[in-house]
Amino acid sequence: MTAPVSISLDVNGERVDALVLPRLNLADFLREQLQLTGTHVGCEHGVCGACTVRVNGEIVRSCLMLAVQAHGTAVETIEGLSDSGEVADLQAAFRDRNALQCGFCTPGMLMAAQDLLKQEARPDRDRIREHLSGNYCRCTGYQAIIDAVETTARVRGGRRV
Amino acid sequence: MKAAAFAYARATSVVNALDLLEAHGGRAKVLSGGQSLMPAMNLRLISPEFVVDIGEIAELRGIAVTGDSVRIGALTRHVELQSSPVIAAHTPLLTEAIAHVAHPAIRNRGTIGGSLAHADPASELPACMVALNATIIIRGKAGERRVEAKDFFTGIYETVLSPQELLVAVELPTGRRKSAHFFHEFARRHGDYAIAGLAAQAVVEGDLFADLRLAFFAVGDRPVLAKVATKLTNMAITPADLSAALSVLSQELDPQSDQQASASMRRHLARVLLARCVGTLLGRPDLGAGGSA
Numbered sequence: 001m002t003a004p005v006s007i008s009l010d011v012n013g014e015r016v017d018a019l020v021l022p023r024l025n026l027a028d029f030l031r032e033q034l035q036l037t038g039t040h041v042g043c044e045h046g047v048c049g050a051c052t053v054r055v056n057g058e059i060v061r062s063c064l065m066l067a068v069q070a071h072g073t074a075v076e077t078i079e080g081l082s083d084s085g086e087v088a089d090l091q092a093a094f095r096d097r098n099a100l101q102c103g104f105c106t107p108g109m110l111m112a113a114q115d116l117l118k119q120e121a122r123p124d125r126d127r128i129r130e131h132l133s134g135n136y137c138r139c140t141g142y143q144a145i146i147d148a149v150e151t152t153a154r155v156r157g158g159r160r161v
Numbered sequence: 162m163k164a165a166a167f168a169y170a171r172a173t174s175v176v177n178a179l180d181l182l183e184a185h186g187g188r189a190k191v192l193s194g195g196q197s198l199m200p201a202m203n204l205r206l207i208s209p210e211f212v213v214d215i216g217e218i219a220e221l222r223g224i225a226v227t228g229d230s231v232r233i234g235a236l237t238r239h240v241e242l243q244s245s246p247v248i249a250a251h252t253p254l255l256t257e258a259i260a261h262v263a264h265p266a267i268r269n270r271g272t273i274g275g276s277l278a279h280a281d282p283a284s285e286l287p288a289c290m291v292a293l294n295a296t297i298i299i300r301g302k303a304g305e306r307r308v309e310a311k312d313f314f315t316g317i318y319e320t321v322l323s324p325q326e327l328l329v330a331v332e333l334p335t336g337r338r339k340s341a342h343f344f345h346e347f348a349r350r351h352g353d354y355a356i357a358g359l360a361a362q363a364v365v366e367g368d369l370f371a372d373l374r375l376a377f378f379a380v381g382d383r384p385v386l387a388k389v390a391t392k393l394t395n396m397a398i399t400p401a402d403l404s405a406a407l408s409v410l411s412q413e414l415d416p417q418s419d420q421q422a423s424a425s426m427r428r429h430l431a432r433v434l435l436a437r438c439v440g441t442l443l444g445r446p447d448l449g450a451g452g453s454a
């Protein structure tokens with residue numbers, strides 16, 4: 001009964017059919033079976049945010065979702081957002097502002113930041129902090145990350161930086 | 162760490178879920194949003210043999226106003242509560258409280274049913290249910306039963322639910338005129354579990370409380386409906402009355418000490434919360450100041 005279950009889902013716009021054990025979480029499925037290693041795994045209990053991906057357009061913790069639960073959904077990882085150019089400006093702002101050092105937290109940070117910028121055109125620094133509050137970064141001290149997100153929001157809003 | 166192996170079934174209806182739970186006795190666990198169950202399984206705090214995923218059961222979804230109550234299905238996600246105009250109009254306490262529950266990615270999956278069934282004494286929604294005098298609706302093979310929120314929680318992570326039952330919905334009374342609410346919590350970081358918190362629902366008439374329900378959280382093994390509220394209702398409260406009430410509250414609460422805070426710090430924070438609540442709801446800053454000490 002703990003036998004593999006067959007699932008099919010859409011990952012970054014491509015249909016994927018797979019056989020997975022119930023205990024396999026979505027993060028490990030993406031990394032190990034699909035070789036999409038941009039999604040990082042830190043704490044595996046929902047605290048650090050490194051594993052954040054989009055499922056049906058909403059950000060979720062992929063370490064707290066079973067791969068079987070992703071059956072029938074559309075999953076987008078950092079590879080998808082990166083390849084489509086959706087976050088190109090945000091990535092550039094992260095580079096320019098030194099908003100990443102080791103880069104471990106960066107995929108999750110970009111996912112969460114893009115989620116906010118899709119919902120709100122003009123978030124202030126407090127809103128940005130609040131929205132990213134579930135994502136840990138060991139390196140940057142956060143200020144540079146907030147700077148990068150704020151800059152991107154301004155540029156997207158057609159305002160001068 | 163990873164979860165231990167288990168078998169999995171996606172329930173197609175409430176009846177189907179109850180059948181699956183019965184077939185597996187106490188060895189099965191219900192999976193809703195997974196935002197508390199999955200961390201516990203990943204940390205191997207629990208290792209169920211069987212997981213019943215209720216996530217696709219349509220009859221457990223939705224927010225609806227019926228007569229003088231709002232019914233919220235167990236699978237309603239935190240993000241849905243947060244953005245619901247119905248909730249904002251009828252039970253604004255919930256709209257305010259939900260922003261303090263975890264972080265956006267977690268609110269996208271966590272559900273009200275899961276939060277109440279999980280019964281973490283530091284979590285916001287159980288206390289809101291007690292303040293709002295909610296009825297918890299439970300289904301088992303034998304039928305439905307309705308439990309008042311204040312009787313639903315029985316200890317740390319403990320409720321009146323049996324392993325064979327499902328929490329299907331909550332019902333919140335609405336439409337009391339002149340009602341007012343207060344919500345505040347102390348946490349280390351926005352979105353973290355509270356060190357001490359208060360969810361309060363009141364009816365204010367003139368400068369009096371005609372009714373006051375104070376549900377403290379993270380200061381006991383379950384949400385505490387403070388009896389001291391009776392010492393503050395239907396009277397013109399003087400600063401002396403308030404300080405007397407604050408001492409009574411201290412005695413009434415039995416908080417735990419842990420890495421976050423000592424019991425006496427929690428008692429102190431609860432007093433600060435009560436003073437602020439009374440001062441804010443009555444528009445009496447002179448009273449609220451008593452809580453800054």
Ligand SMILES: Cc1cc2nc3c(=O)[nH]c(=O)nc-3n(C[C@H](O)[C@H](O)[C@H](O)COP(=O)(O)OP(=O)(O)OC[C@H]3O[C@@H](n4cnc5c(N)ncnc54)[C@H](O)[C@@H]3O)c2cc1C
Nearest residue numbers: 046191193194195196197198263271272274275276284328
């Ligand atoms: C990093 C992090 C921070 C968090 N911070 C907070 C916070 O500040 N405040 C807060 O309140 N919560 C917090 N949470 C928990 C979160 O709010 C969860 O959404 C919630 O506690 C559980 O809901 P769920 O739907 O995910 O339930 P699940 O995790 O699926 O289930 C939780 C428990 O309830 C049982 N269960 C679920 N649904 C039902 C049902 N309908 N009937 C019977 N039993 C059921 C399950 O078997 C399990 O035992 C946090 C979680 C994480 C990972």
Ligand code: FES
Nearest residue numbers: 042043044049063
């Ligand atoms: S690995 Fe998922 S939140 Fe840390």
Ligand code: FES
Nearest residue numbers: 101103137138139
């Ligand atoms: S850049 Fe190293 S963890 Fe954030």
